Structures are given as C-alpha cells and as structure tokens.
Amino acid sequence: MAIETKSMQMTPADGNVFSDLGFTPEEAAKLKADSQRLVSLKRALQDHLVTELATWIEANDLMPADTAKILGITRQRASDIIEKNGMEFSIDLLVNMLARAGKSVTMHIA
Incomplete structure (x- = not known):
C-alpha cells in the first residue's frame, strides 16, 4: 500500500x-x-431546549448518572446538558430527551 x-x-x-x-x-x-x-435560528432553538432540560434537571435535583439513565444518554452527555453545552445535540435528540423528562414540546411558526 x-x-x-x-x-x-x-x-x-x-x-x-x-x-x-x-x-x-x-x-x-x-x-x-x-x-x-x-x-x-437553529442555535437559538438548541439553546432554548438545552436550557429547558437543564432547568428540569436542577428542579428535580438530579445527578448526572440519574439524568443519563432517565434521558437515555451517557453520563458525559448529561453533564453537557447540566453545563448548558448543547450545541452538539441535534434538535431531534433534544426534543426526544424532553419527552423522556415528561415535557411536551410545542411549535409556533410565524
């Protein structure tokens, strides 16, 4: 070769x-x-979704390991959400994680 x-x-x-x-x-x-x-626009939407997840995690006093188990992600990815470092998450994945957290996501198109 x-x-x-x-x-x-x-x-x-x-x-x-x-x-x-x-x-x-x-x-x-x-x-x-x-x-x-x-x-x-995409980054603003991602930021909003990550902030919602981080707020839910904080409100429920969850540790990264617990968060990871509930959301179906790795502990490191859970830490990324807690630190609001969500630019590497797709919008689709963020919406799925919010659903696993019991949150509903609605959309308004203007």
Missing part, C-alpha cells in the same frame, strides 16, 4: 463558500447572510 507523499496546491477560501463555488459577489453575499441567519 503506497502512501501519498506529494504536496498539493491548495487555494485558500475567501471566507464565503458561495463565492468559492462561483456565485456572483451579490448572490454569494445574500446566500451567506441567509445561511448565517438560519444557523443563528
């Missing part, structure tokens, strides 16, 4: 993947702004 040892030329990105993909500067700027807005 041969190991690739040749160096390759790499062109640095300009900070906008849409420009790098060949969109016009105007289109690239709009697409980047739109994608950043969507990412911000």
Whole structure:
C-alpha cells in the first residue's frame, strides 16, 4: 500500500463558500447572510431546549448518572446538558430527551 507523499496546491477560501463555488459577489453575499441567519435560528432553538432540560434537571435535583439513565444518554452527555453545552445535540435528540423528562414540546411558526 503506497502512501501519498506529494504536496498539493491548495487555494485558500475567501471566507464565503458561495463565492468559492462561483456565485456572483451579490448572490454569494445574500446566500451567506441567509445561511448565517438560519444557523443563528437553529442555535437559538438548541439553546432554548438545552436550557429547558437543564432547568428540569436542577428542579428535580438530579445527578448526572440519574439524568443519563432517565434521558437515555451517557453520563458525559448529561453533564453537557447540566453545563448548558448543547450545541452538539441535534434538535431531534433534544426534543426526544424532553419527552423522556415528561415535557411536551410545542411549535409556533410565524
């Protein structure tokens, strides 16, 4: 099995993947702004869901091991929720954990 040892030329990105993909500067700027807005909305939703879980954990005076067992996750992941470090959790998983905690999640779309 041969190991690739040749160096390759790499062109640095300009900070906008849409420009790098060949969109016009105007289109690239709009697409980047739109994608950043969507990412911000997703992060805000994740933060809200994690905060709800952390509040439930605190209200029930649960330890990470107990939390992990109830929510069906590892102890480390339970600690992440307690510390409100939830960006690595999918929205789907957070909703499932809230359901296991006896919480209902409702949605309002404007």
